[in-house]
Amino acid sequence: MAKNTNENKRIAVKHVRDRAKSAYEKDTQCYVCGTSQDLELHHTHSVTILLNEWAARTGYDISTDEGILAVRDEFIEAHRKEIYDDVYTLCNKHHVKLHSIYGKAPTASSAPKQAVWLANQRARFVNGETNTAEETIKSTGFSFAKFY
Numbered sequence: 001m002a003k004n005t006n007e008n009k010r011i012a013v014k015h016v017r018d019r020a021k022s023a024y025e026k027d028t029q030c031y032v033c034g035t036s037q038d039l040e041l042h043h044t045h046s047v048t049i050l051l052n053e054w055a056a057r058t059g060y061d062i063s064t065d066e067g068i069l070a071v072r073d074e075f076i077e078a079h080r081k082e083i084y085d086d087v088y089t090l091c092n093k094h095h096v097k098l099h100s101i102y103g104k105a106p107t108a109s110s111a112p113k114q115a116v117w118l119a120n121q122r123a124r125f126v127n128g129e130t131n132t133a134e135e136t137i138k139s140t141g142f143s144f145a146k147f148y
Contacts, residue, residue: 012055012068013048019072020083027089032121038092044111045082051075086111088118097121 029036054075055062062068076083090098101117102110 012062015068016072020076030091031088032094033125035091039089040095042088042090042095044086044114045108046105049105050079
């Protein structure tokens, strides 16, 4: 059974991030506004949530340094898309704003919504106007059900 104690929860993720960090491709400007100041990398999928769910599914014990170090490369390989592709370079202002809307650890189901929100925010800066939700959805390839 997967085990992850509160004492090691952040340490396990830190070990994963430390290993993955060298391969991150952070842009030189904020995806939304284009500034080059105070840049941060935003994962649309919470690495902590992904790691904990993966450990539970696989039955790996990540409650110790030895446990997470033994399996972190396997985790990274299994979640390559979420860790390296589903990311945005954001300035601190836009990163904080996004998390104020979607929470500290956004759910995996919110990833498409985050992408749409980011596209809308970017449109405000790039075009001086906001695309309609339908235009943004078409341009990103995401689809949502209509409830009316």
